[in-house]
Amino acid sequence: MSAPGSSPSPRPCWLLLRGLARECRHWGEVPARLAARLDAEVRCLDLPGNGRYHRQQSAVSVSCMLEQIRQRARPHPRVHLLGLSMGGMIAAQWAMRYPREVAGLVLINSSSALSPPWQRLRPTALPALLRALLLPPAQREALVYRLTCARREERHATLQDWTRYAGDCPVWRSNLLRQLAAAARYRLPAGALPVAPLILCSRHDRLVDYRCSLALARHWHTRAHVHYWAGHDLPHDDPDWLLSELADYVNKQEKSAFRR
Template sequence: MSHDTLPWVLLRGLTREARHWGNFPAQLREVQPGAPVIALDLPGNGALQAQRSPASVSAMAVHCRAALQALGVAPPYRVLAMSLGAMVAVAWAHAQPRELAAAVLINTSLRPFGAFHRRLRPSQYPTLLRLALIAADAAEWERSILALTSRRCFGAAESDALLGAWTAWRLECPVSRANALRQLLAAARFRAPQPRPPVPLLVLASARDALVDPQCSRRLAQAWALPIAEHPTAGHDLPLDDGPWVAQQVEQFVCTSKAP
């Protein structure tokens, strides 16, 4: 397979689904026009909300491999993933390095490269506990998540449209509390392998991430001698806040590194 046609597999984070990529798949296709872009749901999320979420990141990676096989998409793959999804990409790269030609890790927080208070900022505990313990309606959930994960200044009409879509998806494909807890437990338990996986890796971070301290990404890049690019104003959901910037970093990585 030509390097230009290797598929990009997109993986989201905790409780989020493929539709939450929004416009980003199209933005990635603009800079990688020959490559298929496949956004997968993790078990328990999106189209797979009725399934039980695995309690380990490694099991999530096994699911992704099986899902692509079921779709008839053969390796090698390139993976772009954020947060929990990036942990899945690391586990996959460690277990099956020949299947991955490259991976882009966005705003992730791997042990041992970040203390607990950096992997999830304490300033957000009250909001997260309130949402978890109080039966907030779908619209309130999504407003809170947008405030936690984005630093972008949306216009009123754009914000209303975005929150309307997110709320509709939550109502259509609700993530159970048990599945959310299993995903959180899997993320908390996961520890980065040693040594680093033998796959070309790029780290992307957001300087204004209100959920995960960007120091986690900086320490990961330093420990594994990886290239890193940091967006100066974006929040945790970097593809939402500046998808074209992410796509540009991917294109530069593909062109200048050993990644196909």
């Protein structure tokens, strides 16, 4: 509660970033539930080439993607960043390049050049992704689902939604290749993070080896929190676990700030 006569504290703002050829709607129920759980403003940002910006050309570097995204988010200072896969690379780049703008950092199933290429993209995944470029939307999304999701209970309904998204906002093949190139070339900037990160990963990720997240955690002297049955799309597979981890992270941040 604010002191008498003082202005109420602003609600925390979370910015959510997805990965390759995915858009805001692929977060599913997570944004609304996160906003309610943490009493926060939650905004999802589409990359150029994806979602509402699918007619724009994707950048070929994570640094350029960051600058494009940051321009849209500029009005709100001190944000919490939540990035999945390539979205995590953009979030990490943001925190290290503009440390005063970032109050929290959460990476899910992300990677960097700390890990070898065959872990950053599993050898069995690349042919599947390239094959997906040639498939019609319904078959392509079914392939992506098999590659990224472990939970099967709502597969039919989820694929109906994903196929609709692909029809509404089709990702150009050239943009998917540009995004793949940007992710493959990504290197962590030198320097320290401005905040303690939360590193989340899925033990049974069929797209990115979970050891990539372990490498990030070692690099930043923290530990990765491992989900033991989810796939690459952890927000889809177990949103309850994810939201619990995010709430714990915020609670620890608040306790640390109080002690200071």
